[in-house]
Amino acid sequence: NAGVTQTPKFQVLKTGQSMTLQCAQDMNHEYMSWYRQDPGMGLRLIHYSVGAGITDQGEVPNGYNVSRSTTEDFPLRLLSAAPSQTSVYFCASSYSQGQGGGYTFGSGTRLTVV
Amino acid sequence: GESVGLHLPTLSVQEGDNSIINCAYSNSASDYFIWYKQESGKGPQFIIDIRSNMDKRQGQRVTVLLNKTVKHLSLQIAATQPGDSAVYFCAETRPAQKLVFGQGTRLTINP
Secondary structure (H helix, E strand, O other), X not given: OOOEEXXXXXXXXXXXXXXXXXXXXXXXXXXXXXXXXXXXXXXXXXXXXXXOOEEEEXXXXXXXXXXXXXXXXXXXXXXXXXXXXXXXXXXXXEOOOOOOOOOEEOOOEEEEEO | OOOEEEOOOEEEEEOOOOEEEEEEEOOOOOOEEEEEEEOOOXXXXXXXXXXXXXXEEEOOOEEEEEXXXXXXXXXXXXXXXXXXXXXXXXXXXXXXXXXXXXXXXXXXXXX
């Protein structure tokens, strides 16, 4: 089925480790974003991309890197994991700018940093 | 900073009743306002959106109202069903396709 695929679904890291959260979409969407969701809070934007080769920071970018070498993929890298990065991470994509219902979300990656 | 916020964190309604979930926003430059439904362990699911130049939009069992004068957004769910139990988020789109979320309201359906 078409959509946004995130891997892994669950991950436990030790403080200081690095890892990459994968996100892929097969809808030919130009816009892709990463969000984190902490308990009792809404989703906060980490990084976003408006097309291949173009990325920018969101509300909470510190400790995360992204790249967009293809339209389909938008990986999120944790450089040196910290307990404060324990959260659920969602990737989303959208087909055009300024649209409302065009965002499609993945099912999330639940990350625990110990 | 500017934010999209919600009035109440929880809402309980009887099955079959209508539900109204409210949201306040502070950014007048948003293009769209959107309601998402999030079930446990899943990503947000689009319910309905409304463009900033509209006052009302209806979908299947849902209606979104936008009051720009008081910067207020509401989601009305008609004849609430057990499957409507979830957390509901309002969100808005800003320039460069940034999507900003509110905190969320947990809707519980009583049998």
